[in-house]
Amino acid sequence: MGLVHRTVDEEINQSLKLIKELEHIVNEIQKNKDLFNSDIQNMSLGDKQNILDKWVSYVGCYNGLNEIRQKYKNELKLKHREDSHTKFKNVLLIYASTIAIRKNSVLLANIIDKNKYLESMLNESRSEYNINKKQYYYITQEITEISQMISLFRNKHYFYFMLNCYEVYEYESYESEKKLLDYASDNYLNLIKLVKNHRNIVFNNMIDFFGKNVFDFWFPFQKWVAISIxxxxxxxxxxxxxxxxxxxxxxxxxxxxxxxxxxxxxxxxxxxxxxxxxxxxxxxxxxxxxxxxxxxxxxxxxxxxxxxxxxxxxxxxxxxxxxxxxxxxxxxxxxxxxxxxxxxxxxxxxxxxxxxxxxxxxxxxxxxxxxxxxxxxxxxxxxxxxxxxxxxxxxxxxxxxxxxxxxxxxxxxxxxxxxxxxxxxxxxxxxxxxxxxxxxxxxxxxxxxxxxxxxxxxxxxxxxxxxxxxxxxxxxxxxxxxxxxxxxxxxxxxxxxxxxxxxxxxxxxxxx
The missing domain is CATH 3.90.1720.10 (endopeptidase domain like (from Nostoc punctiforme))
Structure with a gap:
């Protein structure tokens, strides 16, 4: 059991590191929003590379947090006999990673939506950086996923219940564990407010979902006609x-x-x-x-x-x-x-x-x-x-x-x-x-x-x-x-x- 605890604790430290880095990258993007909002036609190769560098860093953090999230989702599905505290840590990793991903996705989308032509560049596949095709589209679509919001709401009440139990039994949690839970608790309401204050993202996601899926259906025919003639x-x-x-x-x-x-x-x-x-x-x-x-x-x-x-x-x-x-x-x-x-x-x-x-x-x-x-x-x-x-x-x-x-x-x-x-x-x-x-x-x-x-x-x-x-x-x-x-x-x-x-x-x- 000690090995399992040690592995989860390492993941908690890694999650904290990735969240801190992700917050820093988004903060840098916000400081340089004039670059991201600048006219594409006046954008030099240097400016374009600067945007791509920040995007590569953002996706690197996103992939790391998403990997942790998916790993512990799968472990919970296996339903091994684990002590309640191990389960608590597993759920915490899923909860905190999801909040960090969604919160920073809203902040990023709020900047990119003002310069829609950048989306094509961010949706381009870059295998050397582990960036998939339509990466930006899938990241921002998650913002408005109902299932994710329900999961966050359920996990919030789960932690409220578990913390009361720990208080009764006078259980002392690790410092890194406290930091991750504090981050998640502080930013849950921030995430709700951000989504409410940026309702245009919800509307744009609906339009993008329809438009991009229709295009995926139409594009092979368009290409075939172009080649044929x-x-x-x-x-x-x-x-x-x-x-x-x-x-x-x-x-x-x-x-x-x-x-x-x-x-x-x-x-x-x-x-x-x-x-x-x-x-x-x-x-x-x-x-x-x-x-x-x-x-x-x-x-x-x-x-x-x-x-x-x-x-x-x-x-x-x-x-x-x-x-x-x-x-x-x-x-x-x-x-x-x-x-x-x-x-x-x-x-x-x-x-x-x-x-x-x-x-x-x-x-x-x-x-x-x-x-x-x-x-x-x-x-x-x-x-x-x-x-x-x-x-x-x-x-x-x-x-x-x-x-x-x-x-x-x-x-x-x-x-x-x-x-x-x-x-x-x-x-x-x-x-x-x-x-x-x-x-x-x-x-x-x-x-x-x-x-x-x-x-x-x-x-x-x-x-x-x-x-x-x-x-x-x-x-x-x-x-x-x-x-x-x-x-x-x-x-x-x-x-x-x-x-x-x-x-x-x-x-x-x-x-x-």
Whole structure:
């Protein structure tokens, strides 16, 4: 029996330590609530990492207390013959851990609810820190669980009864035991008051429960549709408007770090994407180009960029030094398989092509490329959530690679709220170029623009002035023109146009 008492006492000391640490973390979060409430668009990588560090610490304490709670719940279910004081300690560990978890969850939710876009980041799976998918959601859902409240109420009266018995029999409890019981007793009423004073959390939990469970049901279908229509072309053309000769000219004008954008007409995925421009990527070049362009960059013990890439990013190096290809230039982009490195033709052999050059130092561009290399192999984000890092969509790679950090300047993009998420679309990049055109604050220089001509069946090189207004173009006019050109009677035009209008509504809601 002494061994059992000793184990429980160790757990009580551990519980006190975890509760103290959890209270400290939440207190630090409250002191830094301006950071948690700050505009996501102005949040640097350093600020984001600071939030993640505090979240990792919070979940570490939560997991520790929850492990203790579940362990002693299971022991009580086994119903071994134990003395009443051992049972008292077991129930105390469950009671105090539950109060600490729920109280601090209310305080945390009160801060995070003011910046709902943070939830995606906190709900992201991080196996290296033992953080599960939807961790924040499950932690906050417990706040309003009726069964937990009933259990706390029952345990409160259990302790009231047991303490009266101990007083009669003059039993002396251990100091750590007294501290844990005092914490639980003092904070029981605090927890009730907190829940009452933050009724919005109860309401939000109900909405979140419905919304997130419906999304879990819908998401596989959304992903299946997105995969099914990727690359589907409903025209009869075999050639795109940008020719091989055009691409050879483009190769001589690009520099590493350039932001590339494209559009193909008559792609089924265009129906679900906002705006005229539909895809983006970052230009790499090849190892020789990187060495020449970044020849003066300090890289420690490495003589050139290619040596650095070979050591730090071996998978990138293996792709870029493909001996079977000559004079091939490369890009990094996000397509259906995820973040990949492809030949330039993958984004340049299209109907419309443009390139913009970030007005940054070579050092900052190189750091942006290295950031992009970090994401190589990540999956495609069919949820289009820019707050998560486990998966990305095409323009999210641009956003995160050029995000400002403590050691590099970056680009400032305006994210747009769509269906409860923050979004940067390829079209928004051209909109930014237009808004800043010829101003001192412009963050992009114009490189090249090839405009696909339906009438001439080729791409025509045009100016920056022509490019900057393309984000306003109506993508549906091209669809309608194609239908009219290939339809002999008016009735099919009306019928097909009606069907496309309905498909537009469905896909627009599905993707964004």
């Amino acid at each position: 990727t690359g589907v072309d409903y025209s009869s053309r075999k050639q795109k408007y940008v020719s091989n000769e055009d691409i050879n000219i483009i190769k001589g004008e690009l520099q590493p770090g350039d932001v590339l954008l494209k559009r193909n007409n008559y792609q089924l995925t265009n129906l679900g994407l906002p705006g005229f421009w539909t895809h983006s990527a970052i230009y790499i070049g090849e190892l020789g180009v990187l060495d020449d362009y970044f020849v003066d960059m300090p890289l420690g013990d490495f003589l050139c960029v290619s040596d650095y890439v070979k050591k730090v990013y071996p998978k990138v190096y293996d792709i870029l030094c493909d001996k079977g290809e000559t004079n091939r230039q490369y890009i990094i982009e996000v397509i259906a398989p995820g973040v990949v490195i492809n030949p330039l033709d993958a984004i340049a052999k299209v109907d419309y092509f443009s390139a913009l050059r970030p007005k940054l130092s070579k050092d900052d561009k190189l750091k942006a490329l290295f950031t992009a290399f970090e994401y190589l192999g990540k999956l495609y984000d069919y949820n289009f959530d820019i707050m998560t890092d486990n998966a990305l969509f095409c323009s999210e790679l641009i956003y995160k690679s050029y995000l400002c950090s403590n050691n590099k300047k970056g680009l400032n993009f305006k994210l747009e709220p769509k269906a409860g998420r923050l979004l940067l679309s390829p079209n928004s990049i051209i909109e930014k170029f237009d808004a800043e055109f010829d101003s001192e604050d412009a963050e992009f220089d114009f490189v090249v623009f090839y405009d696909g001509s339906e009438r001439e069946r080729k791409a025509i090189r045009k100016s920056a002035v022509d490019l900057k207004i393309t984000w306003k173009l109506n993508k549906w006019s091209i669809v309608k023109r194609k239908i009219i050109l290939n339809t002999e009677t008016r009735y099919p035009i009306v019928k097909i146009h009606s069907a496309l209008s309905k498909l537009r509504i469905i896909l627009y809601g599905m993707f964004y």
